[in-house]
Amino acid sequence: EAQLVQSGAEVKKPGESLKISCKGSGFNFNTYWIGWVRQRPGKGLESLGIMYPGDGETRYGPSFQGQGTVSADNSITTAYLQLNSLKASDTAIYYCARFLAADGFDVWGKGTMVTVSS
Amino acid sequence: QSVLTQPPSVSGAPGQRITISCTGSSSNLGADYDVHWYQQLPGAVPRLLIFGNNNRPSGVPDRFSGSKSGASAALAINGLQPEDEAGYYCQSYDKGLSIWVFGGGTKVTVL
Numbered sequence: 001e002a003q004l005v006q007s008g009a010e011v012k013k014p015g016e017s018l019k020i021s022c023k024g025s026g027f028n029f030n031t032y033w034i035g036w037v038r039q040r041p042g043k044g045l046e047s048l049g050i051m052y053p054g055d056g057e058t059r060y061g062p063s064f065q066g067q068g069t070v071s072a073d074n075s076i077t078t079a080y081l082q083l084n085s086l087k088a089s090d091t092a093i094y095y096c097a098r099f100l101a102a103d104g105f106d107v108w109g110k111g112t113m114v115t116v117s118s
Numbered sequence: 119q120s121v122l123t124q125p126p127s128v129s130g131a132p133g134q135r136i137t138i139s140c141t142g143s144s145s146n147l148g149a150d151y152d153v154h155w156y157q158q159l160p161g162a163v164p165r166l167l168i169f170g171n172n173n174r175p176s177g178v179p180d181r182f183s184g185s186k187s188g189a190s191a192a193l194a195i196n197g198l199q200p201e202d203e204a205g206y207y208c209q210s211y212d213k214g215l216s217i218w219v220f221g222g223g224t225k226v227t228v229l
């Protein structure tokens with residue numbers, strides 16, 4: 001069964017950085033895109049970035065440009081979301097999900113809650 | 119503000135049919151890119167509801183259906199059930215942004 005397991009909840013101070021992980025199993029990690037989606041409290045879903053681990057192609061959503069990076073380590077089938085210079089407005093649940101253009105985000109991680117507070 | 123526009127809320131009585139629209143442009147839906155739909159129950163992880171415009175993953179009840187025409191798409195729920203009360207999001211590729219984007223989401227309330 002395909003599965004994505006995300007790292008646990010984090011509490012950070014403004015200005016700090018954070019790297020969230022997402023480990024894939026049960027599928028060929030190199031033949032799917034892995035995307036990152038943010039959901040701020042009470043708000044909708046936002047595409048932050050997406051990466052194809054097979055060749056490293058990466059794309060970023062307009063609201064995330066310059067705010068961080070997505071990456072992956074194929075050897076351990078793990079994707080990462082790096083968040084830089086955290087602000088209170090980065091408080092959100094961050095989801096990773098498996099993606100194919102024809103099939104959508106069909107497998108989701110359980111989400112990582114990030115709280116940014118002084 | 120998303121490039122895919124959805125109504126913020128739609129409501130209906132149990133058993134009714136409702137539709138949720140997703141309006142795009144020539145940069146996304148109108149450029150013949152597929153639309154996908156997601157359901158997010160309160161406090162839960164989003165789940166794929168419709169993929170490739172009108173296909174249901176296994177386990178999704180057939181009262182959910184999708185359609186697409188030109189730069190617009192729609193999700194229909196026939197025979198609305200109390201457990202359908204949730205947020206619904208459309209998604210498609212936008213060639214101007216070069217990434218798949220979500221609509222703003224629609225909250226469905228069962229009266």
